[in-house]
Amino acid sequence: LDLLDHNEQIEELTRKFGDSPTLGMSFDNEQEAYQYYNSYARGVGFSVRKLRVNKDKNGVIHKREFCCSCEGFYRKKTTPKKKREQRRFGCKAMLGIKLNRDGKYVVKNFIAEHNHDLVPLSSSHLLRSQRTIEPSQAGFINQMHHAGLKPSQIFSYMTTEAGGPQHLNFIQADCNNLIMRKRIEFQKRGDSQCLLEYFKQKQAQDKSFFYSVRTNMENEICGCFFCDGKPRRDYAIFGDVLCFDTTFKTNNYNMVCAPIIGLNNHGQTILFGCGLLDGESTDACEWLFKVFLQANEGKEPKTIFTDQAQSIAAAIIEVFPNCHHRLCLWHIYQNAAKNLGHVFSEFQAFAKDFKSCVYDPEIVEEFESSWEALLDDYGLRGNSWLEGIYALREKWAQVYGRDHFCAGMTTTQRSESINAFLKKFFSRNLLLREFVVQYDKAVADRREKERQAETSTKQKWRNLSSNWNVEIEATTKYTSKLFYCFQDECKKLLGLRLKLQSDDGLTRRYMVMNSGMRGMSRSLTYDLSDQTVSCSCKKFEFEGILCAHALKLYHELEFSTLPSKYYLKRWSKEATCDVDFDSNEEVPLSTLESSSMVQYSELSHIVQRIIAKGARNNQTCTFLKSELLQLEAKLEKHPYFGDEHDEILDKHVSEDGDNLKLRDPKIQKSKGRGKGRIKSSLESKPSKRKGSSKRKG
Numbered sequence: 132l133d134l135l136d137h138n139e140q141i142e143e144l145t146r147k148f149g150d151s152p153t154l155g156m157s158f159d160n161e162q163e164a165y166q167y168y169n170s171y172a173r174g175v176g177f178s179v180r181k182l183r184v185n186k187d188k189n190g191v192i193h194k195r196e197f198c199c200s201c202e203g204f205y206r207k208k209t210t211p212k213k214k215r216e217q218r219r220f221g222c223k224a225m226l227g228i229k230l231n232r233d234g235k236y237v238v239k240n241f242i243a244e245h246n247h248d249l250v251p252l253s254s255s256h257l258l259r260s261q262r263t264i265e266p267s268q269a270g271f272i273n274q275m276h277h278a279g280l281k282p283s284q285i286f287s288y289m290t291t292e293a294g295g296p297q298h299l300n301f302i303q304a305d306c307n308n309l310i311m312r313k314r315i316e317f318q319k320r321g322d323s324q325c326l327l328e329y330f331k332q333k334q335a336q337d338k339s340f341f342y343s344v345r346t347n348m349e350n351e352i353c354g355c356f357f358c359d360g361k362p363r364r365d366y367a368i369f370g371d372v373l374c375f376d377t378t379f380k381t382n383n384y385n386m387v388c389a390p391i392i393g394l395n396n397h398g399q400t401i402l403f404g405c406g407l408l409d410g411e412s413t414d415a416c417e418w419l420f421k422v423f424l425q426a427n428e429g430k431e432p433k434t435i436f437t438d439q440a441q442s443i444a445a446a447i448i449e450v451f452p453n454c455h456h457r458l459c460l461w462h463i464y465q466n467a468a469k470n471l472g473h474v475f476s477e478f479q480a481f482a483k484d485f486k487s488c489v490y491d492p493e494i495v496e497e498f499e500s501s502w503e504a505l506l507d508d509y510g511l512r513g514n515s516w517l518e519g520i521y522a523l524r525e526k527w528a529q530v531y532g533r534d535h536f537c538a539g540m541t542t543t544q545r546s547e548s549i550n551a552f553l554k555k556f557f558s559r560n561l562l563l564r565e566f567v568v569q570y571d572k573a574v575a576d577r578r579e580k581e582r583q584a585e586t587s588t589k590q591k592w593r594n595l596s597s598n599w600n601v602e603i604e605a606t607t608k609y610t611s612k613l614f615y616c617f618q619d620e621c622k623k624l625l626g627l628r629l630k631l632q633s634d635d636g637l638t639r640r641y642m643v644m645n646s647g648m649r650g651m652s653r654s655l656t657y658d659l660s661d662q663t664v665s666c667s668c669k670k671f672e673f674e675g676i677l678c679a680h681a682l683k684l685y686h687e688l689e690f691s692t693l694p695s696k697y698y699l700k701r702w703s704k705e706a707t708c709d710v711d712f713d714s715n716e717e718v719p720l721s722t723l724e725s726s727s728m729v730q731y732s733e734l735s736h737i738v739q740r741i742i743a744k745g746a747r748n749n750q751t752c753t754f755l756k757s758e759l760l761q762l763e764a765k766l767e768k769h770p771y772f773g774d775e776h777d778e779i780l781d782k783h784v785s786e787d788g789d790n791l792k793l794r795d796p797k798i799q800k801s802k803g804r805g806k807g808r809i810k811s812s813l814e815s816k817p818s819k820r821k822g823s824s825k826r827k828g
């Protein structure tokens with residue numbers, strides 16, 4: 132539409148004034164004269180520059196000269212530093228206008244001849260003065276960029292829509308410049324300052340928004356944490372287990388992205404908030420954990436997963452003294468692959484044996500003996516990496532973790548998906564202010580996945596595997612995802628045999644065995660007073676759903692309903708029903724991200740709908756075109772026409788007496804660490820030096 136508009140304008144001007152300027156030709160205003168000369172220049176094949184202007188003391192233009200961009204010569208000091216071709220060689224072509232008494236501008240001077248070659252019409256779109264991105268196109272470009280499209284993709288789309296690059300009124304470089312403008316603006320105003328203003332603005336609009344910023348002695352930002360109301364509500368329900376991953380570097384200053392991650396009732400990864408830290412020092416982590424507690428009414432998690440950095444472990448002991456600290460197995464696997472690469476490649480069975488040593492043992496002795504066997508079988512005695520992780524076994528071997536609820540966070544696929552997720556939204560060179568925008572997108576993505584899971588739990592009928600009433604009951608309690616986990620256990624019942632070992636009137640002990648030869652037997656303790664059962668596999672303690680062994684007993688005893696303690700609220704359909712965030716507390720994006728973008732998108736929805744209807748045949752197309760042009764003319768007469776949103780400056784965030792301006796962290800040279808992931812600290816041996824974590828608060 133813009134393009135059409137542009138071409139039409141040219142047509143209109145030529146219709147009005149003819150092909151070529153003549154002396155005495157008169158224009159309503161200076162802008163019209165420029166447009167006319169520029170459209171003439173397009174036809175001839177040169178680019179227009181504004182040369183001289185004479186204004187009176189009221190700012191009214193009396194004289195104006197437009198010239199060919201090849202006018203004049205570079206004086207020495209204005210010669211561009213970069214080696215580039217001379218573009219000025221004293222061309223005399225120009226158009227001069229003067230204000231007449233009747234208020235019109237009249238052509239007083241016109242030189243048509245150029246002293247250089249002219250550009251053919253087919254390339255005239257490349258001429259500087261022919262290239263302008265219309266505001267509506269700018270809106271569209273910014274929107275596509277916001278949606279994550281690369282500048283090259285955006286430009287490719289726009290050229291396709293225009294019917295080829297020669298029909299487009301700007302080139303790739305103009306498009307790139309437009310996209311970069313916002314970033315440059317952030318940098319110019321101070322990235323940290325922009326971030327702080329963004330936080331303040333958000334908090335002004337959303338009372339539940341929480342943030343905290345940490346600065347060092349030089350008043351540079353060295354840490355921040357932020358979250359809004361939803362993650363805080365989520366944390367109240369699902370805050371039993373969390374994962375703290377600091378291995379992702381993400382921005383311009385090499386700060387560490389430190390998302391705090393949890394699992395919801397659909398078993399999905401959710402974000403409890405995000406920190407940015409200047410490193411993983413104990414000091415930095417302690418600061419973050421304390422701020423996190425502050426945001427969440429001091430509620431400590433039960434279990435926290437991290438990678439193996441001693442500094443983090445120390446911070447956990449300090450801030451979450453009652454919390455069970457586990458090491459993320461994904462990181463251990465990653466490191467095993469690096470450190471024991473030769474073993475993995477030499478022995479096919481090693482991976483399986485290693486895994487079963489990590490996951491399978493149910494008693495410590497069993498773990499110990501399988502570890503010893505691993506060392507012997509593969510000749511790994513004395514391997515320093517293995518010795519290092521063995522010393523930390525209580526933090527990663529499942530046998531030590533079975534009493535601690537982990538909601539299924541231990542699976543390596545989980546960490547992997549968290550990593551893929553972070554990669555999708557955060558690239559290496561983000562500014563702080565860009566980072567929070569990306570984070571918002573990441574949150575929106577999670578929220579949408581959550582809505583999908585909620586909908587599927589509500590709408591889909593679950594297939595039963597038996598007619599046992601407990602299974603039916605479970606469909607009414609669990610979310611869809613958790614129900615199928617539960618059902619997997621139910622399906623195992625047929626393969627199990629139960630044998631009573633002892634019964635003292637208060638408790639009964641059973642042995643549960645697999646019917647086949649494979650699989651180990653478990654022992655059950657059944658408490659007759661409250662009808663609860665505990666199993667040696669500890670699946671319930673660990674994951675929060677009953678194991679097949681315990682279910683076998685309830686099935687034998689013909690229970691039609693399970694004791695309610697076995698349905699954890701955090702896995703239930705109703706877990707989040709108390710507050711409906713979609714209708715109440717979620718702040719609409721529109722008020723947060725530049726409102727002009729939202730308005731643009733709103734209008735373009737309507738216009739596209741109209742265009743689709745209008746473009747069906749020639750008659751409706753002609754009708755629509757003339758109506759739209761009339762509408763445009765009307766719009767231009769609107770009293771507020773011309774007032775623009777300032778989408779870069781978040782204007783209404785006031786200077787509130789904080790005259791101390793935040794400074795940006797120093798930009799660190801990246802050491803080519805690949806794709807945004809920093810070396811896990813398992814690699815670098817935990818340093819024993821004290822004070823290796825510099826105090827910076």
Ligand SMILES: [Zn+2]
Pocket residue numbers: 177199200201202222223224244245246247
């Ligand atoms: Zn020229």
Ligand SMILES: [Zn+2]
Pocket residue numbers: 653666667668669670678679680681
């Ligand atoms: Zn069990």
